[in-house]
Amino acid sequence: MNTKSAFIAVTGRPNAGKSSLVNLLVGEKVAIVSEKPQTTRTRxxxxxTKDEVQYVFIDTPGMHKARNKLSDNMVRTIKDSVDDVDAIILMTDASKGVSPIEKSLIESFAARNADVILLINKVDLLKDKTVLLSLIDTYRAMFDFAQIIPISVKNQINTDEIMPVLEKYAKDGPHYFDDDLPTDQTERVWLAELIREKxxxxxxxxxxxxxxxxxxxxxxxxxxxxxxIVDIGAVILCEKASHKGMIIGRQGDMLKKIGTLAREExxxxxDCKVNMKLWVKVREDWRNKESVIADLGLKAD
Ligand SMILES: Nc1nc2c(ncn2[C@@H]2O[C@H](COP(=O)(O)OP(=O)(O)OP(=O)(O)O)[C@@H](O)[C@H]2O)c(=O)[nH]1
Ligand SMILES: [Mg+2]
Incomplete structure (x- = not known):
């Protein structure tokens, strides 16, 4: 069998629904999702893998202005991730207008003549559908997108239209990842992310x-x-002693809540009992310490 692969980077503003989309397309929860911007920190x-084609969806942090060394690394990760891919998905939020960050992302795609599919997400939030039409016109005037699809990941509106578009970008070549695994993250990293999600x-x-x-x-x-039975010991690192107190909560109730939610998942x-112990440690201003960022696996390549 002639194998093929397609590397598809998913980019866009924070909170657009990029990780939700990757989870939907892969059919497994590979990336955590929350209502807060800047949930995803790494690539x-x-x-x-569908028959001969292996799709690799590269979920990236939301593009933002870096405010500390951690977000500096996040922004570098986004830039590295869109290099050398077969196509880029730009995900936007239908309930919001075009942001300056999106504008600069689109300009960078234009400069590189990239194949970009625009997914305008969260159309379920639009009451007035004419807003969508004018939004599509605005984006269309900015760049020659390979395709523009208004979608809702939440309500699965038009989401069936995505894969047939992506199929065209598959190229002859090996499968770079295990066909049977939905992600190349280690189990430890993924488990830690579940706790961070809570x-x-x-x-x-x-x-x-x-x-x-x-x-x-x-x-x-x-x-x-x-x-x-699985025994798990995990550490939650925070920036300040006052934060530690809040993460633990009154009589430990917040830590208990976080631990219970993560443990259930x-x-x-x-598919068995999990016994989890959580510790909270303070590392002053760690988001500005490159060595801690590197130890945590949050450094851009
Ligand atoms: N209403 C609505 N909400 C959605 C939709 N898709 C995702 N969301 C929600 O939007 C929020 C952000 O989703 P994420 O998938 O974490 O967004 P992201 O783009 O990965 O965010 P960052 O990692 O922070 O850049 C979550 O609360 C999702 O449940 C959608 O189609 N409609
Ligand atoms: Mg995300």
Missing amino acids: INGVL ILRNMQEEIPHGTAVYIESLETRKTRAGKD MEDYF
Whole structure:
């Protein structure tokens, strides 16, 4: 069989729904999703193998102005991820106008003569559909997109139209990733991300953005009854002692909530009981420390 591959980068403003799209296309939760901008921090490859073609969807952080060394690395990751791909998906938000960040992204695509598919997401939020038509005209005037599709990932509107468009970008070549795995992230990284997702969804303002999570231990053992149980030890890193107190919460209730939500999802994944221990540690201003950023695996290549 002649194998093919297609590398598709998914870019756009923070919170547009990029990770939601990658999860939908891959059919598995490979990237975490939250209502807060700047949820994704690294390049995440979502892999879908359909017959001879292997699609690699590259989920990227939302494009923004860097404010610290972490976001500096995030922005570099976006730029690296759109290099050498077969096509780029630009995802925008129908409920918002064209942002300056989008404008500059589109200008960079034009300069490189890239193949770009525009997905205008969240059309479910539009009450007045004429807004969509004028938005399409505005984007069309900015760049010669290969295709423009208004979609809703949430309500799966027009989402069936995406794959047939992407098929055209598959090129002869090997499958670069395992055909049977939906992502090349390590299990530890993915588990840590699940915990970070629960922090993002349950805590407000700067606190979730100033946290990072890593798995310190991961082991499977048998219970006395002979059943599998997974022991996980994870560390939540935060920037300030005051944040640590809030992450733990009154009588530990916030940490308990985060831990329970993450554990339930992990139990579904492992299909057995999970015993999780969470520790909260303070690392002052870690988002400006390159060595910590590198240790956490958040450095751009
Ligand atoms: N109403 C609506 N909400 C959506 C849709 N698609 C995604 N969302 C929501 O938008 C929010 C952001 O989704 P993400 O997938 O995390 O967005 P992202 O572009 O990956 O965000 P960053 O990683 O921060 O750049 C979440 O609350 C999603 O549930 C959609 O079609 N309609
Ligand atoms: Mg994301």
